[in-house]
Amino acid sequence: MGDTPSQSPEPVVLTVCTTxxxxxxxxxxxxxxxxxxxxLAGSALPExxxxxxxxxxxxxxxxxxxxxxxxxxxxxxxxxxxxxxAHLEDIxxxxxxxxxxxxxxxxxxxxPVVFRKQSIARIPPVSMPSVALxxxxxxxxxxxxxxxxxxxxxxxxQD
Amino acid sequence: MGDTPSQSPEPVVLTVCTTxxxxxxxxxxxxxxxxxxxxLAGSALPExxxxxxxxxxxxxxxxxxxxxxxxxxxxxxxxxxxxxxAHLEDIxxxxxxxxxxxxxxxxxxxxPVVFRKQSIARIPPVSMPSVALxxxxxxxxxxxxxxxxxxxxxxxxQD
Numbered sequence: 001m002g003d004t005p006s007q008s009p010e011p012v013v014l015t016v017c018t019t020x021x022x023x024x025x026x027x028x029x030x031x032x033x034x035x036x037x038x039x040l041a042g043s044a045l046p047e048x049x050x051x052x053x054x055x056x057x058x059x060x061x062x063x064x065x066x067x068x069x070x071x072x073x074x075x076x077x078x079x080x081x082x083x084x085x086a087h088l089e090d091i092x093x094x095x096x097x098x099x100x101x102x103x104x105x106x107x108x109x110x111x112p113v114v115f116r117k118q119s120i121a122r123i124p125p126v127s128m129p130s131v132a133l134x135x136x137x138x139x140x141x142x143x144x145x146x147x148x149x150x151x152x153x154x155x156x157x158q159d
Numbered sequence: 160m161g162d163t164p165s166q167s168p169e170p171v172v173l174t175v176c177t178t179x180x181x182x183x184x185x186x187x188x189x190x191x192x193x194x195x196x197x198x199l200a201g202s203a204l205p206e207x208x209x210x211x212x213x214x215x216x217x218x219x220x221x222x223x224x225x226x227x228x229x230x231x232x233x234x235x236x237x238x239x240x241x242x243x244x245a246h247l248e249d250i251x252x253x254x255x256x257x258x259x260x261x262x263x264x265x266x267x268x269x270x271p272v273v274f275r276k277q278s279i280a281r282i283p284p285v286s287m288p289s290v291a292l293x294x295x296x297x298x299x300x301x302x303x304x305x306x307x308x309x310x311x312x313x314x315x316x317q318d
Binding site: 035042051052053057067069084119120122123129133135138 | 198216280
């Protein structure tokens, strides 16, 4: 937020699933994610934030859902169990806080409750390095005779 | 996979949560995600695929979990309920099929069962356009007097 931005931040996108619906709800009714996406699109969005409606985030049991992202340098998040009546303002506030960061990481206490409590998953920035791993062969492999990768050691016959 | 690739594909990353554990499991035991990440790192990874271990994908109830991604032009996926003993080979096969695509979309029948059945969420490529939305004001707004966006119509007084 300084006068000499060291990098131009990537746009922030609220990707909303417009097709999922809660179990037992009227299949003919407008989907809550569509309502949420339409209302976000009709809101005064924070600077740098856009809304995208997509068909199926494949998190159907947690309807309605959205994905908050802002380029490879930022954390991204998936939120679920959203209610277009209850959560619109909090989503906008959370997106504004997120868009004001370079890495997408908003301190826990500064996130709206819906973002604290209803996270389905979060994904680190692409640049985040791996923890130190210890490469380990899988014990169930039966390639004791040799290491030729072409040998289908686990191939099963149909009977 | 042709002789004249139109674009250089981005690297594919299997990001594995190394910290989550299943409810009731021994908290001192090595976490299944760490075992999975170590075994993936010890496997013959498909071309263009790397493994990254991270601390917490915030999908703790679906341990162990991984995120499959390959740059902004590809779909990305989050999978859960993974078992390092049962699913290693399928994860490698699924990552290979994914890495062979430009957009990350592998036909359903060509995905390993674990990728078909244990998806937590999927995220479309950044370039995927929005479905047509109908910008709609939220009904709970009390801006009936006028439409001036500068008017804080929903401002509440504290009492």
